Amino acid sequence: MKNLITFLVFSLIASLSNAQISDNMSANTGMQIYTKSKTPDRYTGSPYVEDDFRRGIIYDMNKENSQPALLRYNAVEDVVEIKLQKNEESRFLPKLTHIEYQMGDYTYFIDNINTDNGNIEAYFARFHDGDKVKFIARPVPKVTPAVTAKTGYEKDKPANLGVEMQYYISTKDNFYKEVRLKEKDFEDIFTSDRMEEYFDEHKIKSEMDIVKMLEFYENNNS
Template sequence: MKNKLCVLALTTVSIGFAQVNFTNPDEASVVSFQTKEIDISSMKTEGSPYFQEKFKRGTVYMDGQKKIIGNLRYNAFNSEIELQRGDSEYTAILKRNNISVKIADETYELIPYHDDIYGNLRTGYFVAMNQGKVSLLHKPEKKLRRGRTAATNYDRTVPPRYIDVSSYYIRKGDEPATKIYLRKKYFYEILGKEKIQDYVKKNNLRLNNVEDVITLLNHYNQNMVSK
C-alpha cells in the first residue's frame, strides 16, 4: 500500500511502520499489514486531513458480515479509513468493494463514479444520504493547497493548507455515480422536470438543501422510479 502522508514534498513527516499482529483471524482479510504513527503534529500545514480527528467506535463489514469492531476514523485527504492500534498507531482498512465501514452514524462504501473533470471511471468512498433506486451520495474529501515561501521581506510565507472539497453525487441503481450540484435545474435534468416539478412546488422544496433533496428522492423512489 502506498504511503500517501508525504504529499507534494511540502511536509516533513516521520512515520514508523510495523507489522500488525493479527490476533483476530478476520482482521487479515480487511486491514493493511502496516501500521503508522497517529501523531502528525510535525506536519507544518494548516487544517487537518480529517473532518473528525478523534477515533470513534465503528464496525467493519465484509460481504455484509461484521469483521471488526474498533476505533475508526476517515482520512478525507488520503481517502482511507483508519483503524486505531493502541495509543499511538493505526492501520488502514483495505479498499475492496465488498468491504464497508460504519463510523458512528455514517456508513462508508466504495462506489464507482465518473470523474467530473475527465469522465474517467474511478472508485472512491461515499456516504449514502438515502436508500432506494436513486440515491444522493456525499463524497467527503480534502485537498492540500500548495503553500508559498516569502520571496522578499515584504512578502509573507503561506503554509500548505487542507481545504474542504467535498461534493455530492447521484447514483441510479448499480450505475456509476455522477457529480451533481444542489440546484433545481440539475435534478430536473436527471429525474425529469415533468415528473417532479409539481411535487417540488407543492412542498416548497429547496433543492440546495440536503434534507429537501432527500425528501424529493424518497418520493421519487416510492412513486415514480418505475414509471
C-alpha cells in the same frame, strides 16, 4: 467479532505483506492495523471531512460482522482513520471493497464507478442506496502548497488544506451523473408531476434534503 478480527489480521498479512506493518496492536482486540503517514505538522484549514472523530461501525460485508470504532476520513491521505479507544493513536485498514465504515447518515466505501467524467476509483460516502436511485459523494482534497519566505520581511506560509465534496446520482445501470446541491440539477433528472409538486413545496439545500427527496421518489414513483 472474533471472525472479523481474524479476517482483518489475515487480510492485512495476505494482501499487503510488502507494506510496513505497525508494531503496535490493540491490546483489547488484537486487531493488526497500519499506522498512517502523517499530515504535515504546519497547515491551515483541515484535511478532514469530519471535524473530529465520530462514533461509527466498521463492517466486513463478506463475513457480515462489525466492529464499533471512532472514525473520520482524511481526504488528503485518502484513508479512514480509526481509533478503537479515544486516547490511542489513529490507524487505518487497507483499502478493501468489502470493508465499509458507517458514520451516522452516511457510509464510506471504496469502489470503481462509471461517471460522466469517466471511471473513478476512490472512497465515496453513500447517502442513499435505494432500489431506483443511489446518491453518493466523493471527498476531494484541495491543497494549496506551502510558500517559503523569499526575504527577511516575509513569513513562511503553511500549506492550506481543504475538502470539496463532489456529488453523484445514479438512476439506472450503475451510471453516475455528477450533480450539485442545487434544486435545478435534480429538477432536470426527476421530471414527473409528483416530483414537480415536491420541488414546489420543498427546498433542496443540503445532503439530507436530497435524501428525503429521494425517499419520496422511491415511494411515489413506479
